Amino acid sequence: MKTKDCIELIQLADEGGVFTDESRYDIGTMTAVLNAARGFAIAEMYNKNNRIHPNFLQRVYPKYEKDLQQDDCYVMFEVPKTVEINNQIDGLMYVGTIDGKNSYWKVRTRMQANSRRNHRIHSIAMAKHVHFLHDTTRGYLEVYDDKVKYILVEGIFSDPTTIPGFNIEEDDYPITMNAMKRVEDMVRQGTIRDVLRVPINKISNSAEDSNIKRDVQTK
Amino acid sequence: MIEVGKYSIVSLQDAVESAKEMLRIQDTTEFDGFLLRKADEAMRHVGDLTTYVKRACTLSVADGRAKLPMGFIRLLGVRMSDSNGNCFDQPYLDLAFITDCGCDTTATNGNSYHDVFEVQDGYIVFHNPNDLSASEIKLAYLSRSVDDDGLMLMSERHERGVEAYLCYHFTLSFFEKFPVNIRQEYQRIWKNQKQHLKGMAQRERFEENKREIAAVLNAWITSDRNDR
Numbered sequence: 001m002k003t004k005d006c007i008e009l010i011q012l013a014d015e016g017g018v019f020t021d022e023s024r025y026d027i028g029t030m031t032a033v034l035n036a037a038r039g040f041a042i043a044e045m046y047n048k049n050n051r052i053h054p055n056f057l058q059r060v061y062p063k064y065e066k067d068l069q070q071d072d073c074y075v076m077f078e079v080p081k082t083v084e085i086n087n088q089i090d091g092l093m094y095v096g097t098i099d100g101k102n103s104y105w106k107v108r109t110r111m112q113a114n115s116r117r118n119h120r121i122h123s124i125a126m127a128k129h130v131h132f133l134h135d136t137t138r139g140y141l142e143v144y145d146d147k148v149k150y151i152l153v154e155g156i157f158s159d160p161t162t163i164p165g166f167n168i169e170e171d172d173y174p175i176t177m178n179a180m181k182r183v184e185d186m187v188r189q190g191t192i193r194d195v196l197r198v199p200i201n202k203i204s205n206s207a208e209d210s211n212i213k214r215d216v217q218t219k
Numbered sequence: 220m221i222e223v224g225k226y227s228i229v230s231l232q233d234a235v236e237s238a239k240e241m242l243r244i245q246d247t248t249e250f251d252g253f254l255l256r257k258a259d260e261a262m263r264h265v266g267d268l269t270t271y272v273k274r275a276c277t278l279s280v281a282d283g284r285a286k287l288p289m290g291f292i293r294l295l296g297v298r299m300s301d302s303n304g305n306c307f308d309q310p311y312l313d314l315a316f317i318t319d320c321g322c323d324t325t326a327t328n329g330n331s332y333h334d335v336f337e338v339q340d341g342y343i344v345f346h347n348p349n350d351l352s353a354s355e356i357k358l359a360y361l362s363r364s365v366d367d368d369g370l371m372l373m374s375e376r377h378e379r380g381v382e383a384y385l386c387y388h389f390t391l392s393f394f395e396k397f398p399v400n401i402r403q404e405y406q407r408i409w410k411n412q413k414q415h416l417k418g419m420a421q422r423e424r425f426e427e428n429k430r431e432i433a434a435v436l437n438a439w440i441t442s443d444r445n446d447r
Contacts (some may be wrong), residue, residue, distance in 0.1 A: 105248045106247060106249040121370070129251075
């Protein structure tokens, strides 16, 4: 199912199945609605059965950029924002060697990394295994091994359409039918519609209705 | 009787992976460090006879000190040699042993001891490094069964118990996510497995001792009969 098809399904759900030529939505806003609802549905599904369907996953090969580096101890890579599933799963499903055979070990915060260095076994583990930190605020991955230059990242990204290599016209939007059904339900019930919806244009005058100055009834 | 897994050493990581599978946290590596630490702790906690081994190694001596190997518990013996492999007839004795009676005779000339050492902070330290002509020492020692990094080694048969220990402690740590009965079930398996492992190791040691005693007695009885 392409991104456009998903958006049409949401529109249909929003309008009770009646889709007319006059119904016009901002594509950017509708994509945002779709992405938000998708993230919500994935988190909901994971909390029910502790599983992530492979359809949700996307691959990214972050580029090593010399100008981005700040320290000799770790290598920084830029990664797209992810969907946070719960307090254990932050949306990154694999970070590791490019062949997908060796995943790096995750540390949640810098504080945790420092704290772990104080323990003998953790120190051994940190020396034996490459660790990484996901700095979600800045959108960076810090890989604690200065020799690492190529990595593979697999994850659930909050905006799948902006992932490098994703063709919005050709590629299937990363969602399952179950999740799509849930998204439709949420839109129909108004769980997310009211927040992100853009008013439908009713007047055909090449201008957004929301920009037209309404008649204000005065006394 | 050979027990399954007795001679098969596996990594602690095996138990970590099993526990992750049980806890359904395979989609993240965030807890691998925590689980590895607990797995090492579990093996030390089991403490059955298979977790202790006799080992030998060669250590380099620098500035009168030699770094002891990982898992070192107690010295069994030392041989000293120079870089050409020539051995010295020098009995080095532990300072703690020599001074145990309260009389410090270490400074006395003419005793039969050439020098003394003591074990400090993971090093074997010789008291008179200038008199030491050996560049390396061969050490026999009692050790915990550990790998080169100092992590405990475990047999296949330990895996189930260690896995239960990991699950128990993980559910204890994330108590809000797991019902009490699940936690108690893991704890029960861990307790049972620990007793089972200790008992099995004891029985094996008994069997080994029994065989040795029987061999000695057989030899004695046979030789006694031959003398008649």
